[in-house]
Amino acid sequence: MASYALETPFITPLTYLSLFGLGAVIMRGAGCTINDMWDRSLDKGVDRTRSRPLARGDLTQSQALIFLGGQLSAGLGVLVQLNWYSILLGASSLSVVTIYPFMKRVTYWPQAVLGLAFNWGALLGWSAVAGAVDWSVCLPLYAGGVCWTLVYDSIYAHQDKKDDVTVGIRSTALLFGPQSRTILSALSVSSISLITLAGYLNAHGPAFYVGVGLAAAQLARVLYHTDFDVRESCWRGFVGCGWSGFWVWMGAVADYVSFQLPLW
Template sequence: MTPTEQKPEPGGQVSDAVRGNWVDRFAPEFSRPYLRLSRADRPIGTWLLLLPCLWGLALAAAVDGWRLFDLWIAIGCGLGAWLMRGAGCTWNDITDRDFDAAVARTRSRPIPSGQVTVKQAVAWMFAQMALAGLILLTFDWTAVLLGVSSLGIVALYPFAKRFTWWPQAVLGLAFNWGVPVAWAAHSGDWPGLPAWLLYASGIAWTLFYDTIYAHQDKEDDVLIGVKSTARLFGADTGKWLARFLVAAVTLMGLAVLLALGPGSGVLALIVALAAPWALGWHLFWQISRLDIDDPENCLRLFRTNRNAGLLPALFLACAGFL
């Protein structure tokens, strides 16, 4: 049986989704293919898109204090992350449908398995983008302009693995754009250097976790000619991950020091500086347990990056109250 003739998982489940997830158990049957297209059955991607937003919001609040509207910014970022992650995944599956049909882990996705047509997927993508756009319009106009400007990177990402060995860097540019957007939504001003350093820290973090993720598919990627940092680094992956760890920690630390300069309270600065160290500790823990030749190990560690990103978000949020 050829890859494109492979039958989908029983009930239409996607092979790398957690068994018993809420989509497969509780969502109305007609909605399941669309929710799977949006990766609603695999929430880790929404977390990885949301967490940089929370970093940017929390560091901005650490500078001049939390405000009541920040609660809506956090909620709006959460809803927007869910919708835009869904729209981005839909776009990714539209452009990658032939590749997905040739890879064991992805051929059960809704388009290659025949659950959703390309036209239906396009309509679903625009519906999600429209809803996300309505949420974005509730923010400051600087944040709106920044949010809209990210669409080009989002559109480019699915094609990056066809022309560069660094598609994870393109993903990092897109997935961490929430840092300057949330910063601008809080401050009402164009983000300064601390926000962009925090953005760069997020890119290094994305290179870290998505390289681990890409090791699941490296054998299939060789066969179909898809590039990735997992293939590029090979046996040197551990060394590169250590470099990304150092970059993420250093850049986040610099962002905190510049944002909370001498005028800030000592306790707030100490708490905020715990954020990069907490992130670095978790990334080191992942490296110590990584087996790049075990796809299940790679997927399990990749999913732990929700906690890796939550740790600095919590420390930065606490600093805003001090």
């Protein structure tokens, strides 16, 4: 019994972490495939993307479709390991993933649609463990993730803004223009505030808030140092935003471990 009490709090999360880690890699890859299939012609006109396999002609659309089918099948294999509520919730995200590449043709907010797709795991992860979504906690967490995606993907989009104008691609980088630093700072504050609110509503402890504080400091550092007119600087800023997510993650892990320690 002592061994069971020691292992159970960590075995169950590790099982879900493995499933979601694998699922995230597979579905992120599927999203990239869909994006490249949609954008084959556009990618030829953008310096950074013209060497992609479809744009360069190394792969045909038929070959890409077969590869996509394999990715989606693998993703389905992961999804069916979850409860039915989560299976339906996860399957519903595919529509957002599919339409995202089209959005850059019709709106200056494709990054917002990307945020809706990328942060679906905030809902799916909760439902997989608890059996259903607690919307009071998950909605602010989801919204905070969407704001975070808007920050890092807008910085990413600044790399291609000159080519985007030429080929007719729209983005928040073009929409925000010279006001990017101010707007992205506001979105960063919104992201951190919403994630903090989610932690408060879920009764997280001090370790979580330390992680969120480090994430806030990292976003502030990125936005202070990024030159939105220099491609290399934007790339560093984009990568730097990922570290803010890392610190939120580490805070949540530390909080979970500290909560479980009294059970040992």
